[in-house]
Amino acid sequence: xxxxxxxxxxxxxxxxxxxxxxxxxxxxxxxxxxxxxxxxxxxxxxxxxxxxxxxxxxxxxxxxxxxxxxxxxxxxxxxxxxxxxxxxxxxxxxxxxxxxxxxxxxxxxxxxxxxxxxxxxxxxxxxxxxxxxxxxxxxxxxxxxxxxxxxxxxxxxxxxxxxxxxxxxxxxxxxxxxxxxxxxxxxxxxxxxxxxxxxxxxxxxxxxxxxxxxxxxxxxxxxxxxxxxxxxxxxxxxxxxxxxxxxxxxxxxxxxxxxxxxxxxxxxxxxxxxxxxxxxxxxxxxxxxxxx
Amino acid sequence: xxxxxxxxxxxxxxxxxxxxxxxxxxxxxxxxxxxxxxxxxxxxxxxxxxxxxxxxxxxxxxxxxxxxxxxxxxxxxxxxxxxxxxxxxxxxxxxxxxxxxxxxxxxxxxxxxxxxxxxxxxxxxxxxxxxxxxxxxxxxxxxxxxxxxxxxxxxxxxxxxxxxxxxxxxxxxxxxxxxxxxxxxxxxxxxxxxxxxxxxxxxxxxxxxxxxxxxxxxxxxxxxxxxxxxxxxxxxxxxxxxxxxxxxxxxxxxxxxxxxxxxxxxxxxxxx
Numbered sequence: 001x002x003x004x005x006x007x008x009x010x011x012x013x014x015x016x017x018x019x020x021x022x023x024x025x026x027x028x029x030x031x032x033x034x035x036x037x038x039x040x041x042x043x044x045x046x047x048x049x050x051x052x053x054x055x056x057x058x059x060x061x062x063x064x065x066x067x068x069x070x071x072x073x074x075x076x077x078x079x080x081x082x083x084x085x086x087x088x089x090x091x092x093x094x095x096x097x098x099x100x101x102x103x104x105x106x107x108x109x110x111x112x113x114x115x116x117x118x119x120x121x122x123x124x125x126x127x128x129x130x131x132x133x134x135x136x137x138x139x140x141x142x143x144x145x146x147x148x149x150x151x152x153x154x155x156x157x158x159x160x161x162x163x164x165x166x167x168x169x170x171x172x173x174x175x176x177x178x179x180x181x182x183x184x185x186x187x188x189x190x191x192x193x194x195x196x197x198x199x200x201x202x203x204x205x206x207x208x209x210x211x212x213x214x215x216x217x218x219x220x221x222x223x224x225x226x227x228x229x230x231x232x233x234x235x236x237x238x239x240x241x242x243x244x245x246x247x248x249x250x251x252x253x254x255x256x257x258x259x260x261x262x263x264x265x266x267x268x269x270x271x272x273x274x275x276x277x278x279x280x281x282x283x284x285x286x287x288x289x290x291x292x
Numbered sequence: 293x294x295x296x297x298x299x300x301x302x303x304x305x306x307x308x309x310x311x312x313x314x315x316x317x318x319x320x321x322x323x324x325x326x327x328x329x330x331x332x333x334x335x336x337x338x339x340x341x342x343x344x345x346x347x348x349x350x351x352x353x354x355x356x357x358x359x360x361x362x363x364x365x366x367x368x369x370x371x372x373x374x375x376x377x378x379x380x381x382x383x384x385x386x387x388x389x390x391x392x393x394x395x396x397x398x399x400x401x402x403x404x405x406x407x408x409x410x411x412x413x414x415x416x417x418x419x420x421x422x423x424x425x426x427x428x429x430x431x432x433x434x435x436x437x438x439x440x441x442x443x444x445x446x447x448x449x450x451x452x453x454x455x456x457x458x459x460x461x462x463x464x465x466x467x468x469x470x471x472x473x474x475x476x477x478x479x480x481x482x483x484x485x486x487x488x489x490x491x492x493x494x495x496x497x498x499x500x501x502x503x504x505x506x507x508x509x510x511x512x513x514x515x516x517x518x519x520x521x522x523x524x525x526x527x528x529x530x531x532x533x534x535x536x537x538x539x540x541x542x543x544x545x546x547x548x549x550x551x552x553x554x555x556x557x558x559x560x561x562x563x564x
Contacts, residue, residue, distance in 0.1 A: 010388055014382055036417035039417050043410070
């Protein structure tokens with residue numbers, strides 16, 4: 001608890017700290033203000049649960065309804081014969097909904113608090129951190145319909161590999177947090193981020209193996225060898241494949257584990273990305289009060 | 293900070309050659325399009341920076357209260373934001389010893405959906421006050437704000453007066469070493485205004501140093517033992533409040549006369 005009131009003396013000058021010092025500051029900021037992050041997360045959850053008629057039920061219904069749309073589109077209209085397609089697509093919708101809500105909440109996390117930022121000194125990094133942590137609830141609530149689907153319709157696909165879900169989610173969280181810091185900071189200076197993100201996210205989803213499996217990408221590998229490498233650089237290639245392996249298994253129904261090597265590489269990349277994103281955020285943070 | 297503590301511990305605020313630069317390229321509501329346009333026009337070499345403050349230096353020892361006066365847009369509020377740590381200086385440095393409170397925070401951080409009580413804790417957390425400490429203070433905050441049963445209702449159901457009262461009660465629940473004031477006391481009914489003025493004076497008396505930004509010259513002469521006059525980001529006068537106020541009034545009188553003359557000239561030109 002470094003932020004007790006009695007030690008609130010401070011110095012500020014034109015000297016800007018180096019990257020390592022910025023990183024250390026950010027860790028300090030988050031540790032000393034974890035109570036504030038907790039309040040913000042709780043406020044966020046309370047708000048989202050109470051301002052609609054059905055409250056948190058929407059968080060359960062939302063991925064199910066989206067699943068229904070894709071099932072109608074792909075299984076009925078396009079006549080794709082992927083077995084147990086609802087579960088197949090749900091394994092991708094669940095993490096994607098989480099990522100999308102994390103990003104869209106993070107984008108406005110700084111700009112909507114402009115009054116506060118111009119009137120009070122506090123570490124701004126708590127704002128995107130809080131929205132990103134709060135968005136985990138989307139994932140948690142999404143597990144309810146997933147459980148229902150597995151138990152009621154696809155119980156023969158339930159496998160012990162489901163215990164790896166938290167590990168995959170943890171890697172996704174690291175990547176998402178880094179992404180959140182970047183969009184939150186950049187949106188202060190360029191308000192286009194919100195517009196750009198809407199389209200970029202949609203394109204990202206369709207270019208990731210969500211509606212189709214990784215095997216569909218492998219099929220075009222022979223005709224477009226360089227394209228396939230690009231596809232595999234996508235973090236959601238690894239994430240969707242891993243989620244689908246543990247939730248859905250293989251097409252034949254045999255259980256498969258997550259893409260461990262891919263996850264390991266992705267978590268390493270995400271840690272570096274997170275460090276860079278944090279440095280970027282802390283570097284531009286002093287300008288927030290002036291620009292907002 | 294170490295050198296302040298070493299031998300000059302009596303200073304509450306030490307401001308050394310502070311300047312605050314605004315980059316006009318980065319002001320509000322930028323879009324990529326405008327950035328590209330600017331990039332294209334960059335070669336014209338127009339300086340797009342603006343110094344809101346320049347070469348500001350002063351020290352405040354314990355027990356002093358400083359009045360900051362000057363015309364609108366002179367940089368007074370920017371100075372207060374620097375002292376509060378909200379804006380970091382573009383040049384120079386400041387040291388502030390002890391905890392700072394600016395009563396600028398009247399309800400700025402309120403979350404409309406949360407109850408008044410939840411907001412007390414949220415605001416406390418933003419101010420860096422731990423929950424258990426805030427729990428101790430909440431009773432007196434609720435009492436001072438005088439909003440009765442509404443404390444457990446969402447803020448969105450509050451009247452603007454109630455909101456302001458709660459904000460004020462939270463902001464003044466601290467007892468700061470350094471108090472920064474930027475004429476905040478125009479909200480609420482008469483009774484609350486009197487009550488809040490009394491509370492501010494009480495905190496100011498207990499604080500080790502006070503910086504007051506105001507347009508009310510009576511406050512400065514009555515309440516401050518020093519004053520600085522800021523014009524266009526520069527300190528143009530410093531010293532005894534009565535003298536500085538006199539200089540300010542004379543200068544603003546002169547600029548008003550100049551403006552009147554210019555208006556007359558323009559009108560004469562228009563009619564000619």
